[in-house]
Every structure is written in structure tokens, then in C-alpha cells.
Amino acid sequence: MHEAIKVPNGASRDIGVAHPVRFKNCLPMKMIQGWKGVGHGPEEGGHAYIGWEDRGVVVYSYFEGAMAWSTSTADGQRLWELGDVVEVFLHHTRGTENGWEKPYWEVHVNPNGHKMELHIPNRDSWLKGDTPWEVAAQPSGMEYTTRVLETSWATEILLPWSIFGGPPAPNTVWGLSVCRYNYRPDDTKLQDPELSSTSSYKELSYHRLEDFTPVVFRGCKL
Numbered sequence: 319m320h321e322a323i324k325v326p327n328g329a330s331r332d333i334g335v336a337h338p339v340r341f342k343n344c345l346p347m348k349m350i351q352g353w354k355g356v357g358h359g360p361e362e363g364g365h366a367y368i369g370w371e372d373r374g375v376v377v378y379s380y381f382e383g384a385m386a387w388s389t390s391t392a393d394g395q396r397l398w399e400l401g402d403v404v405e406v407f408l409h410h411t412r413g414t415e416n417g418w419e420k421p422y423w424e425v426h427v428n429p430n431g432h433k434m435e436l437h438i439p440n441r442d443s444w445l446k447g448d449t450p451w452e453v454a455a456q457p458s459g460m461e462y463t464t465r466v467l468e469t470s471w472a473t474e475i476l477l478p479w480s481i482f483g484g485p486p487a488p489n490t491v492w493g494l495s496v497c498r499y500n501y502r503p504d505d506t507k508l509q510d511p512e513l514s515s516t517s518s519y520k521e522l523s524y525h526r527l528e529d530f531t532p533v534v535f536r537g538c539k540l
Contacts, residue, residue, distance in 0.1 A: 493530030
């Protein structure tokens with residue numbers, strides 16, 4: 319169980335550092351490769367923090383890497399096929415009856431500053447291809463900032479409470495997974511990304527809701 323605690327309102331002013339001041343009281347979630355077994359991690363590491371503020375949920379991701387890159391040209395593209403990207407999954411219906419069959423959000427941000435937003439109504443239907451892309455591609459109202467440095471890149475994402483039907487009651491548990499596609503600079507055909515996640519996936523599928531990290535929202539009362 320991981321805790322999401324209150325962080326100061328407003329975007330970080332030090333995006334790009336490994337541990338922003340805004341998240342000084344938050345514990346990191348390390349990028350791992352759980353599907354390979356206990357103790358396995360990516361060659362180029364990273365970590366993420368989660369917190370909440372008056373406007374919504376905030377996720378900060380920091381990644382090591384020699385050169386962050388993408389061939390994307392606009393928002394809404396399939397960013398995981400175009401280069402480096404962070405994918406944030408939030409399963410806010412985790413604790414409800416038949417929660418595995420209910421909606422969750424998936425948002426992407428890449429080093430080019432492009433985004434992709436999906437509101438997936440049902441996991442199994444989505445994976446089978448029964449849910450059209452046009453149905454899932456919904457605006458989230460997310461706010462984000464990305465910074466790329468010589469040997470790392472980072473992004474801060476805010477998802478507003480409104481897309482979750484409001485803030486959770488104190489001590490509510492949601493599911494979270496922060497995932498990464500990391501392509502080598504010489505992988506020009508985009509065929510061999512290094513994958514990693516903050517969740518301990520038993521199998522390699524970022525949509526395994528049952529393996530998402532449980533996150534409890536402490537004191538979340540606005």
C-alpha cells in the first residue's frame with residue numbers, strides 16, 4: 319500500500335530534478351520489471367511520486383536516459399509507438415463492486431510535450447478491440463509540464479477531481495500504475511523499447527488492473 323498525501327497547490331518550479339520540493343514528504347515508487355521476477359529493474363531507472371492538491375491528483379515522474387526522444391508531431395497520437403513516453407493509469411473504481419469491470423483513465427505524456435488521453439470503459443472490451451478508439455479517446459482536462467535534460471527527463475501531471483466524480487473520501491484506495499516506454503537512440507525503427515513500471519506486474523501487460531499499486535488517499539477532504 320502506497321500513500322498519496324497532500325502536496326502544495328500549484329505546479330512545481332523545479333521540474334527536472336529527481337525529487338521536487340513539492341513532493342518532499344512523499345515516498346518514491348521505483349520503476350521495476352516485476353514480470354521478470356523479484357529484484358529486476360530497467361537498465362535506465364526512474365521513479366514516480368503521487369500526491370493530491372485542491373484541484374486533483376498529481377503524479378511526478380523522473381526518468382534516467384541518455385537521450386529522450388520521440389517522433390510524435392501532435393497530441394492524440396499513439397505515443398507509445400512513436401518513442402519515449404510515460405503512461406499513467408488511475409483505477410478510481412478499484413474498491414467498488416465489480417471494480418475490475420469498471421472504467422479507468424490512461425494518460426500519456428512524452429518528451430516532445432505531446433499528450434494522449436483515454437477513458438477506458440471496460441478493460442476486457444478494450445483489450446479485445448471491442449471498444450473503438452474514438453469512444454475511449456476523451457479529454458481529461460489534465461495539466462502537465464515536461465522537461466528534458468541531457469541525461470534524464472521528467473514530467474508532472476495533474477488530473478482534475480472532476481473526471482473521477484470528485485475527490486475520494488479519506489482513506490479511499492485507488493489503483494495506480496506509472497509505466498514507461500524507453501527507446502534507445504539507435505532504435506530508429508522503434509522495435510525494442512525497454513519497459514518498466516512502478517507496479518509489480520505478474521505478466522507483461524500494463525492493463526493488469528489487479529497488479530496496479532494500491533494507493534490510499536490520506537486526509538483527502540476538501
